[in-house]
């Protein structure tokens with residue numbers, strides 16, 4: 531009777547543990563440093579490309595000003611990341627997360643290109659708010675905790691206040707556009 | 710007798726007076742250096758903030774901003790009366806302060822600071 535109870539408890543525990551590990555693996559991708567470096571470069575390049583599209587399409591001075599800031603800052607982050615991987619002799623590696631970022635960016639770019647005038651401005655800024663929120667989440671919960679190299683971790687930590695400033699700036703532009 | 714005493718009293722007053730003038734003059738000379746020499750105040754731009762965000766200075770003091778971030782920043786008067794132009798990492802911008810002002814970074818609109826002239 532007692533043995534049966536223990537076996538049953540143990541079985542439940544093992545199942546619980548196993549499913550939680552599986553769940554964890556599904557929700558949180560496990561990345562190596564070369565993969566993290568790739569995600570960092572791709573995520574920044576995507577925002578530079580959105581900004582270039584905005585400079586090309588928008589006449590709104592607030593949107594254009596914001597887009598210029600995105601080009602300057604995200605290019606500066608890429609430059610730092612490239613300098614670091616070069617110094618460390620790391621080759622950035624494609625992975626599920628970088629691929630999914632690129633795929634989502636493709637879809638978003640199509641939607642942005644279909645919008646004209648004020649609709650474009652709104653779509654661009656709305657996406658910037660959402661995109662920065664998503665990237666901040668990924669950097670905080672995946673990229674920083676999983677970085678093995680201290681300098682890579684430090685660079686990602688330095689990027690955090692930049693991304694947060696962008697999010698506030700985007701939200702300001704968003705509320706201005708709605709008026 | 711009386712005249713002699715009066716004379717010596719006058720002389721004494723004159724000597725003491727001269728000493729006073731001398732002391733006042735040299736005293737002035739010594740303290741003169743500090744109150745009228747402008748002080749340089751450094752504001753560091755780091756991790757997307759002006760540090761310190763708000764500073765108090767004396768009229769005529771110099772404020773120097775140093776960008777320690779790898780992203781560009783600028784120092785722009787709140788009504789855009791003047792701007793430093795973009796500062797890259799390591800660049801500095803100085804200004805002689807004649808009156809109080811608020812400023813922001815025109816690249817990152819949420820970054821703000823102020824310089825207050827105290828009397």
Ligand SMILES: [Cu+2]
Nearest residue numbers: 782814816817
């Ligand atoms: Cu700035």
